[in-house]
Structure formats: structure tokens, C-alpha cells
Amino acid sequence: MDNLPRIVPVLLQGLPPTVIATVGGIALTVLLSFLAGLALLSPRRWVRALSRVYVEGFRGTSEVVQLFWIYFVLPLLVGVQLVPLFAGVLVLGLNHGAYGAEIVRGAVRSVPRAQYEACVALSLSPAQRMRRVILPQAVVEMLPSFNNLFIQLLKSTSILSLITVAEVTQRGRAVLVPAFGDDIVLIFTLMLLIYLVLSVLITAGMRFLERTAAGRVGRRPSRAARVAAVTTGAR
Amino acid sequence: MPAWDWGYAFEVLPQLLRALLVTLEITLLGSVLALVLGLVVAVVRQARIPVLDQVLWALVEFVRSTPLLVQVFFLYFALPRFGITLSALTVGVLGLGLHYATYTSEVYRAGIEAVPRGQWEAAAALSLPRSRTWTGVILPQAIPRVLPALGNYVISMFKEVPLLLAISVVEVVNKAQEIGSQTFRFTEPFTIAGLLFLVLSYPASVLVRRLERRRAA
Numbered sequence: 488m489d490n491l492p493r494i495v496p497v498l499l500q501g502l503p504p505t506v507i508a509t510v511g512g513i514a515l516t517v518l519l520s521f522l523a524g525l526a527l528l529s530p531r532r533w534v535r536a537l538s539r540v541y542v543e544g545f546r547g548t549s550e551v552v553q554l555f556w557i558y559f560v561l562p563l564l565v566g567v568q569l570v571p572l573f574a575g576v577l578v579l580g581l582n583h584g585a586y587g588a589e590i591v592r593g594a595v596r597s598v599p600r601a602q603y604e605a606c607v608a609l610s611l612s613p614a615q616r617m618r619r620v621i622l623p624q625a626v627v628e629m630l631p632s633f634n635n636l637f638i639q640l641l642k643s644t645s646i647l648s649l650i651t652v653a654e655v656t657q658r659g660r661a662v663l664v665p666a667f668g669d670d671i672v673l674i675f676t677l678m679l680l681i682y683l684v685l686s687v688l689i690t691a692g693m694r695f696l697e698r699t700a701a702g703r704v705g706r707r708p709s710r711a712a713r714v715a716a717v718t719t720g721a722r
Numbered sequence: 723m724p725a726w727d728w729g730y731a732f733e734v735l736p737q738l739l740r741a742l743l744v745t746l747e748i749t750l751l752g753s754v755l756a757l758v759l760g761l762v763v764a765v766v767r768q769a770r771i772p773v774l775d776q777v778l779w780a781l782v783e784f785v786r787s788t789p790l791l792v793q794v795f796f797l798y799f800a801l802p803r804f805g806i807t808l809s810a811l812t813v814g815v816l817g818l819g820l821h822y823a824t825y826t827s828e829v830y831r832a833g834i835e836a837v838p839r840g841q842w843e844a845a846a847a848l849s850l851p852r853s854r855t856w857t858g859v860i861l862p863q864a865i866p867r868v869l870p871a872l873g874n875y876v877i878s879m880f881k882e883v884p885l886l887l888a889i890s891v892v893e894v895v896n897k898a899q900e901i902g903s904q905t906f907r908f909t910e911p912f913t914i915a916g917l918l919f920l921v922l923s924y925p926a927s928v929l930v931r932r933l934e935r936r937r938a939a
Contacts, residue, residue: 547920547927551884551895556916559908564725638787645789649888656792660888664799672803675796679788686787717825718832718871 490667498677501658508575508644508654509685513637515580516587520633523584524591525617538588545585551646554578558650575647583640587633594628595621627700631713634693638686645682655681731910734901738911741897742918748814748893749880755819756879757872760826765856767827768834782824790821791885798889814886822879829871833864870934877923877930894918 526538545553557578562568569577598621606616648657659678664671697708767778785793794817801808808816837860845855887896898911 543924544920547924548916549881549884549895549919551887552912552916552919555895555899555908556912559902560912563909642787642789645791646885648791656789656795659792660795672800675792675800678792679784679796682788682792683784714832717828718868 490670491673494663494667494670494674494677497658497662498655498674498681501653501655502681504572504647504652504654505641505644505681505685508572508579508647508652509637509641509689511576512579512583512640512644515576516583516636516640517633519580519584520587520591523588524595527588527592528595542585542588545582546589550578550582550643551649553582554646554650571647571650571652574650575644575652579640579643582643583636586636586639590629590632590636591625594625594632597628598624623700623704627697627704627706627709628712630693630697630700631709631716634690634697634713635716637689637693641682641686641689725909726913727907727910730905730907731914734898734911735914737901738894738897738914738918741892741894744811744891745880745883745893748811748818748883748886748891749876751815752818752822752879752883753876755815756822756826756875759819759823761830763823763827764830764834767831782827785821785824790817790882791888793817793821794886794889810886810889810891813889814883814891817886818879818882822875825875826872829868829875830864832871833868834860836867837863867937870930870937873930873933874927877926880923880926881919 523538523541526534527542529535529538554575558569558571558574602620602624603616606620611619644654645656647654648660651657655678659674663674667674694708701708763778763782767775769775794813797808797817798810798813801813841859841863842855845859850858883891883893884895886893887899890896892900894915895912898908898915901911902908
């Protein structure tokens, strides 16, 4: 415990890269989830096929392999070495975006058919229909699953330590463990607590969004969707 | 030097396949642990024993909210402090199994809760002992329903095994890296490693989806 004042600052040094990777990864995940998820529902066959290849390709391979491939192999093929943190954000986004695409697809398909028919009756254009009617309802269904996905993403940021990003796990493993070997239990407990706090923050943020999104379409957040998000093992 | 050398690719393939066996072994053992422990946790939690229930809840949430990699480091580096020294492979199986047991326990719980109340009442009316109620009535109805979800988590575990290279378990990706650093050619080993995952996990997930549809129908 004597070394606590020396251990905490080193772990906190790792916080900015962890947060940047998480926030950047989430932003890219959301973008790709909607792009690929809506593409999976496209009337055009080739658009669906292209999106399917992306989704299955990234869901079917291991995240660590994807990370190593982008960090070690891609530079050999295109001649550009990526900054580790950037490569990390890219992989986190691409990987979780593939899972998110299925969330978006499932939620959009869960909107009742009558809603589509009502839009046709009101002669809304397909774009208006999606933006004004379908998505606001679908988003309510997506949010609990995205909450889980974002927590997975946060946890995955720890693998960036494998490509030398100086995030929380790397600080603990590469700097603190060699220096304060006697406090190993303390070091790892603090690391786990940091991740726990971050994931509680994500959940709090998502709960707020769930309430807001549900309120906008005159509903309450659904507990069933929250339970289903964990128990379908979709990840 | 060409971007892709087939001769080299075929040369490294057997080594990678051998390492893949290690990956599969860890997946299998880890899954058994996760499936059994998750069930135990779910059944114990169903009894709603005060304090124990809250402790289990907190433990499940904690393990599920923190990275597997850090948990594996914890087991690998901190356990020896308590006089328990395990091989990297054992730590890998243990870490993976414990981590995923928190997911499977939630899955089992959902399955158990989906069994109608009347089934419990009927078992009580027949004065079946507690153990018979579980093994003869509740679980045979709860488990088939959640098989697809459990299958999905087993596939996830398979894809998480490469994490263990951080504690020097020689699974596929670690082997690929080792080969790469000897020959300074990373393209083929890493690409093949990725494809091996795809070749196994894609058909597996198609199977799970088919099972899911059959359950839904």
C-alpha cells in the first residue's frame, strides 16, 4: 500500500489513450453499424452481398488477428505505417461495427409492418420514411444492445497494449509490474477498478439515451430488450 | 519479393495447424468450465439466498465489465503470490472459463425464468425432491431454449483465445508471430491465422443460426 501514491499516477497516464480509443472506436462503430446495417437491408443484391462479406469477415475472425494484420501486415502491402493508437481505433471500430450492423438490421426489421404501410399511405419518400418513422422507433430497440457492444469495445481496448499503445493495461503490465512487483495484487485490482468505473459510465450514458429515445416516441425503455441484449449471446 | 508467396504459405501451414489444435483445446476446456460453472451460478442464484445472491450478482457484473486480458494477467502474475502457480495454459483455460461463465449464467437464468410457473407448482404438487425438480422438470425445458445463445458464446471464446499470447500461450496467432519474426515475413502467417478462424467460426455460427431458427419455428 505504501506505493499507492506512485502507482495511481502511472495508471492514470494510461487513461487518455484508453478513453480516446474507446470514444474513437465507439464513433467509428456507430458509423459503420448504420452504414453496414442499412446496407444489409438494401433492395440491391450487390449492396447486401458487400455488407454481408464485411460483417461475416470481421465477426468470423479474432480481434487480435485483425489488430496484428492491420498493424504488421497492412504496412507491408501499402507502405504506410499506422500510428498504434490509430490502428487500434480502426480495428475496434471495424470489428464492433460488424456486430453493430446486425443490431441495426435486427432493430429496423422489428419495426411493425403497419408503420411502413402508414408511411406509404401518407406518401412519404423512402428517405423520409426511414428518418422520420422507422429509425426513431428502431433506435429505441438498438440502444440496450449497443450498450453491451460499447462495453465489449471498452474491454477490447486492453488488447491495444499488444501493439504498444500506452493505455491502462500497458501501463500496468509493462511499467508497474516490473517496478513494483510486490504490489502486484494492488496494481491489477486498481486496473480492473478503472475499467469498471468506465463501463459504469458507459451504462449510465446509455441509460440516459434509452430514456430520451424512448420518450421521443412516447414509450418507456424496455427491460425486455435489455435482458435480450445479454442473453442472446449475439456478440 | 512478391506480396504473397504460396510456397512459403504452404510451408508454414502445418505449424499453424498444430497451434490451432492448442487453440481448440483451450476453447473446449474453457467452454466446459464456462458451461458448468455458469449453470451452477444460475441454479444457486435461483434460490435467492440473501447476501450470497448479492455477492454473486456483484461478482458477475464485475467480471463482465472488466477486460479478460487484465483478468488473465491477474491470474498469471498475482496467483503465485498466494502460493498458487499454474501453467500459462491452465491460466488461459481458467481465465476464459471464468469470464464466460458470467455470460452463460445470465443465459441460463433467462432460460430458467422462461419456464412457466405452473411447472414449478406441478413439481411441488407431486412433491418431487428439489434435485428431481431441477434435473427432471426445469432444466430439460430451460436448456434447449438457450442452446443457440450458449453456442454463440462458445464461438466468442474461440475467437478470444489469441489474447493468451500475452502470457505466452503458443496458440495460432502467437505461432504466426513467432514464424514471422524468424523469417521477417508476416503477411502469410497472419493472413492464414485469420483465415483459419474464419473457416472454423463461420460454419459454426451458421449452424447456431439454423438451430435458432428451428427453435423459433
